[in-house]
Amino acid sequence: MATMTLRDIAKALDLSVSTVSKALRDSYEIGEDTKKRVAAYARANHYLPNRMAKSLKEGKSGSIGVVICSIDNSFVSRMLDGIDSTCTQAGYDIIIMQNKESLAQEKACLNQLEARGVEGILISPSAETVNFEHLAALKDTGMPIVLFDRISEQFESYQVGIDNRRGAFQATQHLIANGYRRIALLTLSPDVPFAAQRREGYANALKQHHIPYRPAFVRTVQAHGREALKDSVRAHIRALLDLPEPPEALFAATDQLSTQSLAALHQLGCQIPGDMALIGFSNTELADMLTPPLSTVYQPAFQIGQLAAEKLIELITGKDRSPDYETVRLPIRLDLRDSSRPRFQATV
Amino acid sequence: MATMTLRDIAKALDLSVSTVSKALRDSYEIGEDTKKRVAAYARANHYLPNRMAKSLKEGKSGSIGVVICSIDNSFVSRMLDGIDSTCTQAGYDIIIMQNKESLAQEKACLNQLEARGVEGILISPSAETVNFEHLAALKDTGMPIVLFDRISEQFESYQVGIDNRRGAFQATQHLIANGYRRIALLTLSPDVPFAAQRREGYANALKQHHIPYRPAFVRTVQAHGREALKDSVRAHIRALLDLPEPPEALFAATDQLSTQSLAALHQLGCQIPGDMALIGFSNTELADMLTPPLSTVYQPAFQIGQLAAEKLIELITGKDRSPDYETVRLPIRLDLRDSSRPRFQATV
DNA sequence: CTGTTAGCGCTTTCAG
DNA sequence: CTGAAAGCGCTAACAG
Numbered sequence: 001m002a003t004m005t006l007r008d009i010a011k012a013l014d015l016s017v018s019t020v021s022k023a024l025r026d027s028y029e030i031g032e033d034t035k036k037r038v039a040a041y042a043r044a045n046h047y048l049p050n051r052m053a054k055s056l057k058e059g060k061s062g063s064i065g066v067v068i069c070s071i072d073n074s075f076v077s078r079m080l081d082g083i084d085s086t087c088t089q090a091g092y093d094i095i096i097m098q099n100k101e102s103l104a105q106e107k108a109c110l111n112q113l114e115a116r117g118v119e120g121i122l123i124s125p126s127a128e129t130v131n132f133e134h135l136a137a138l139k140d141t142g143m144p145i146v147l148f149d150r151i152s153e154q155f156e157s158y159q160v161g162i163d164n165r166r167g168a169f170q171a172t173q174h175l176i177a178n179g180y181r182r183i184a185l186l187t188l189s190p191d192v193p194f195a196a197q198r199r200e201g202y203a204n205a206l207k208q209h210h211i212p213y214r215p216a217f218v219r220t221v222q223a224h225g226r227e228a229l230k231d232s233v234r235a236h237i238r239a240l241l242d243l244p245e246p247p248e249a250l251f252a253a254t255d256q257l258s259t260q261s262l263a264a265l266h267q268l269g270c271q272i273p274g275d276m277a278l279i280g281f282s283n284t285e286l287a288d289m290l291t292p293p294l295s296t297v298y299q300p301a302f303q304i305g306q307l308a309a310e311k312l313i314e315l316i317t318g319k320d321r322s323p324d325y326e327t328v329r330l331p332i333r334l335d336l337r338d339s340s341r342p343r344f345q346a347t348v
Numbered sequence: 349m350a351t352m353t354l355r356d357i358a359k360a361l362d363l364s365v366s367t368v369s370k371a372l373r374d375s376y377e378i379g380e381d382t383k384k385r386v387a388a389y390a391r392a393n394h395y396l397p398n399r400m401a402k403s404l405k406e407g408k409s410g411s412i413g414v415v416i417c418s419i420d421n422s423f424v425s426r427m428l429d430g431i432d433s434t435c436t437q438a439g440y441d442i443i444i445m446q447n448k449e450s451l452a453q454e455k456a457c458l459n460q461l462e463a464r465g466v467e468g469i470l471i472s473p474s475a476e477t478v479n480f481e482h483l484a485a486l487k488d489t490g491m492p493i494v495l496f497d498r499i500s501e502q503f504e505s506y507q508v509g510i511d512n513r514r515g516a517f518q519a520t521q522h523l524i525a526n527g528y529r530r531i532a533l534l535t536l537s538p539d540v541p542f543a544a545q546r547r548e549g550y551a552n553a554l555k556q557h558h559i560p561y562r563p564a565f566v567r568t569v570q571a572h573g574r575e576a577l578k579d580s581v582r583a584h585i586r587a588l589l590d591l592p593e594p595p596e597a598l599f600a601a602t603d604q605l606s607t608q609s610l611a612a613l614h615q616l617g618c619q620i621p622g623d624m625a626l627i628g629f630s631n632t633e634l635a636d637m638l639t640p641p642l643s644t645v646y647q648p649a650f651q652i653g654q655l656a657a658e659k660l661i662e663l664i665t666g667k668d669r670s671p672d673y674e675t676v677r678l679p680i681r682l683d684l685r686d687s688s689r690p691r692f693q694a695t696v
Numbered sequence: 697c698t699g700t701t702a703g704c705g706c707t708t709t710c711a712g
Numbered sequence: 713c714t715g716a717a718a719g720c721g722c723t724a725a726c727a728g
Contacts, residue, residue, distance in 0.1 A: 048463045052404045053721035072429040081420040115396040291639045401705035
């Protein structure tokens with residue numbers, strides 16, 4: 001009773017295996033009555049086709065690999081939800097692997113997925129991934145790949161994310177519009193493509209408003225682990241506050257960085273936005289309820305996941321006939337709240 | 349160059365397929381030099397064993413199925429991280445499926461996973477899952493199953509979660525200790541096992557302190573979708589506030605319910621804890637930074653995931669020889685903050 | 697309309 | 713020490 005196979009049901013019904021197979025797949029070359037008998041027996045005995053066998057035979061696994069930095073991240077899990085929703089609908093299931101911001105791990109994930117026979121890969125590269133040779137090699141193998149979230153201009157492929165330059169530009173410009181001129185940036189290494197793009201957006205906004213770019217105001221967080229990152233953020237913020245002329249506002253260029261900045265500022269007894277205004281990339285639904293309500297650059301996470309998955313499925317099923325690669329940049333939304341309220345405005 | 353098989357390498361090295369297979373698995377019956385040649389060629393040509401074939405042959409897939417309500421939930425994703433960490437270490441990979449709180453979906457997930465040949469299943473049942481026949485049937489098939497998070501006393505199996513009764517008891521008792529007597533409960537239907545347990549804990553605490561149980565104070569949220577849930581929470585809270593004698597404190601018995609309650613109370617212009625104290629089940633790292641800082645019943649999510657996965661792997665590998673089922677109930681931690689600060693105490 | 701056959705890539709007896 | 717052969721469960725020609 002363990003697992004029922006086509007042969008079992010063929011034997012029971014005194015048919016051949018292939019007849020049963022075809023009957024189950026509703027082939028035109030099988031008689032109605034036979035189909036019914038087979039279907040009835042299968043249902044009654046809870047027959048489940050063995051997908052490993054089917055996959056092996058057909059050379060298709062019906063699954064899609066997804067590589068992300070960490071599943072324990074609200075922004076990421078929102079994207080995963082989007083990915084899952086379109087994949088499930090299309091009949092694919094997904095195998096999720098975490099690179100934990102390590103290039104070595106990322107390669108291991110990719111190998112696993114390839115060995116598993118996934119039909120395509122959705123990947124948001126690790127923070128250590130500064131070149132894309134391993135992905136290029138995989139792509140040359142014929143594996144459909146779509147980059148999402150952490151997109152890169154160095155790598156030719158389909159990509160879905162946001163316009164990082166523009167998002168960072170808008171956030172910085174918003175601070176400027178609200179009267180801040182000494183604006184710090186907390187971000188990741190410029191080796192990380194999306195971080196470099198956000199850095200540019202920040203710099204461009206300053207430039208456009210004739211505000212000098214001060215290297216001391218641009219802080220690069222290298223740490224990745226949960227605790228290490230927390231400590232690093234705190235150290236950077238303390239360093240900013242200790243500057244002879246400290247900044248009046250901070251733009252945190254990452255989801256994690258934003259919430260950790262808020263925490264660190266609290267811990268250091270810093271008034272927001274009185275002592276330091278704050279805006280960050282963040283998708284937390286709790287932004288409204290934070291102290292103070294946190295201004296955020298909101299990314300359409302679910303939609304990014306959906307679109308990336310749709311694109312990948314087009315590639316897999318060969319619906320995509322276009323010769324060129326395409327990068328979809330979804331618009332961000334600026335959710336302005338108290339943490340970046342205009343300078344010198346009376347507190348409500 | 350697409351995918352290299354054992355046959356390809358056998359042909360290239362003028363060996364037989366079985367020799368190559370054995371060489372790669374370092375069999376004692378293969379000569380050292382042959383092994384080296386094979387290994388070298390395999391590495392040089394980026395040979396990856398086809399896991400579908402291996403799985404089919406061995407009847408083992410090397411994968412574990414995980415069913416959760418929704419991946420887009422910080423508590424869940426934390427547990428998933430725990431699961432993934434132990435599974436990856438043990439060489440299993442995981443296939444995650446969402447039931448979206450629907451029993452029908454849950455069954456579909458289970459079928460999928462079974463067909464995929466997973467070697468065991470970790471499941472946190474949907475809110476609609478009030479009986480466990482489908483799980484029992486699957487278990488009788490020989491499929492190792494471990495319930496996590498949403499554990500049930502109706503279903504005999506290995507389970508890992510928290511002591512819901514005790515957690516709810518402690519939370520309620522804390523409110524009582526802080527001077528609140530009119531305490532409302534916002535929870536899910538008692539048909540949901542863990543919700544029933546929390547309800548009991550709440551009731552027991554009241555009873556032990558000779559506080560009457562008022563049905564009007566116990567609100568059951570039926571909705572599940574993101575928006576529907578939000579609306580439902582708001583409606584319930586409004587109803588509570590509109591009572592002739594409204595409650596002074598609220599205990600929200602779920603992660604989602606807690607944050608939505610906070611949001612709703614804000615929206616309705618209610619002071620916390622002045623007009624209504626609040627404590628909730630929640631794992632958000634942002635609790636400290638909410639307005640006001642939110643008192644929470646903190647569950648060791650990562651550890652729940654880890655333990656459940658460890659147990660499952662023991663079952664799969666047959667290390668578990670104990671005849672009886674076991675339910676591990678991890679202790680919760682009460683993180684007390686301002687939202688449930690003592691009644692009549694001066695605001696800081 | 698139904699059955700026979702071959703084979704997906706791999707592991708595993710069983711012979712050489 | 714190496715190879716030939718069978719078979720995991722399924723599908724897809726190709727025959728009947």
